[in-house]
Amino acid sequence: MGIREIKKYPEKVLRGKTQPVCDFDADLQKLIDDMIETMYDAPGIGLAANQVGVSRQVTVIDISSREEKSSLIVLINPEIVSAQGEISSDEGCLSIPEYTTMVTRADRVKVKAFDREGKSFEIDAEGLLARALQHEIDHLNGVLLIDRIGRIKREFFRKRYSREHELSRK
Ligand code: NI
Numbered sequence: 645m646g647i648r649e650i651k652k653y654p655e656k657v658l659r660g661k662t663q664p665v666c667d668f669d670a671d672l673q674k675l676i677d678d679m680i681e682t683m684y685d686a687p688g689i690g691l692a693a694n695q696v697g698v699s700r701q702v703t704v705i706d707i708s709s710r711e712e713k714s715s716l717i718v719l720i721n722p723e724i725v726s727a728q729g730e731i732s733s734d735e736g737c738l739s740i741p742e743y744t745t746m747v748t749r750a751d752r753v754k755v756k757a758f759d760r761e762g763k764s765f766e767i768d769a770e771g772l773l774a775r776a777l778q779h780e781i782d783h784l785n786g787v788l789l790i791d792r793i794g795r796i797k798r799e800f801f802r803k804r805y806s807r808e809h810e811l812s813r814k
Contacts (some may be wrong), residue, residue, distance in 0.1 A: 645652075647682050648696040653740045653788065653805070662692075662699045662784045664721045668762040676718055676760050679704045682712050688738045690776045692783030695739050703780040703791070707772045717767070722757035722781050725766070733775060735789050743801065747792045774801045 651657055654657040659783060675698060677738045689709045695703040708715040708761030736744040752770045755777050759765055769777055779789065790798050 646678050647685050648668050650682065650686065650691075650695055650738050651697050652809075653737075653790075655739075656695050657694050657699060658667065658783070658788060659785050659786045660694065660699055662694050662701045664701050665758075668720070668758075668760065671728055672700075672720075673760065674698060675700070675702060676704065680713075680718075684709070686738050690758075690780045690781045694783060694786075701784050703784060705773070705776045707776055707778060711744075719755070719757035719777075719780070720760065722755050722764070722777070722784070724753050724778070726754045727754050727778075728752045734738065735775065735779065737779070737789050739783075739788065740788065740805070741812045743796065743805065745789065745793055745801070747775075747789050749775055753777055753779070753781070 667696065675693065679691050679693065679696060680698060683704055683706065687709050688705045690703060691703040693700045703719050703722060704716065706713065706716045727750035730748055731751040732746050732748045734744050735747040751774060753774045754766060754768050756764065756766045782788070790801055
């Protein structure tokens with residue numbers, strides 16, 4: 645097990661579409677264990693593989709953000725199969741430190757995925773879990789929460805963030 649470095653905006657690996665997992669091998673198990681440890685250490689309620697620099701369709705979520713692992717969910721190749729309703733709530737991201745913003749997302753989602761052994765399953769989720777699922781699946785598609793806000797808010801974010809983090813704008 646090991647804590648991995650969390651990639652921060654605007655690193656390119658966060659912007660690429662991740663590759664589906666085909667082999668549920670030892671490397672995958674090690675990646676998942678490291679991601680779980682990294683998420684709890686951060687602490688965060690979800691982490692996508694490209695946030696630790698691995699461009700694969702793997703995400704871990706625990707909305708309790710506690711290490712008893714009672715709410716831990718590991719999703720491989722997750723896909724949203726249906727979405728309902730709309731709700732706005734404040735959201736942050738481990739790859740965009742010290743920034744939160746209102747993001748509008750579906751209120752309920754049904755997601756299908758594989759577990760770490762390669763067994764398929766479905767989750768019906770609402771509230772914070774539905775939000776976390778959408779946020780992490782966005783990551784796997786190279787989408788960040790700043791893509792889910794209005795253009796003016798995004799420009800404002802970019803200016804402030806590059807000033808605070810001394811990043812050069814592309
Ligand atoms: Ni995030």
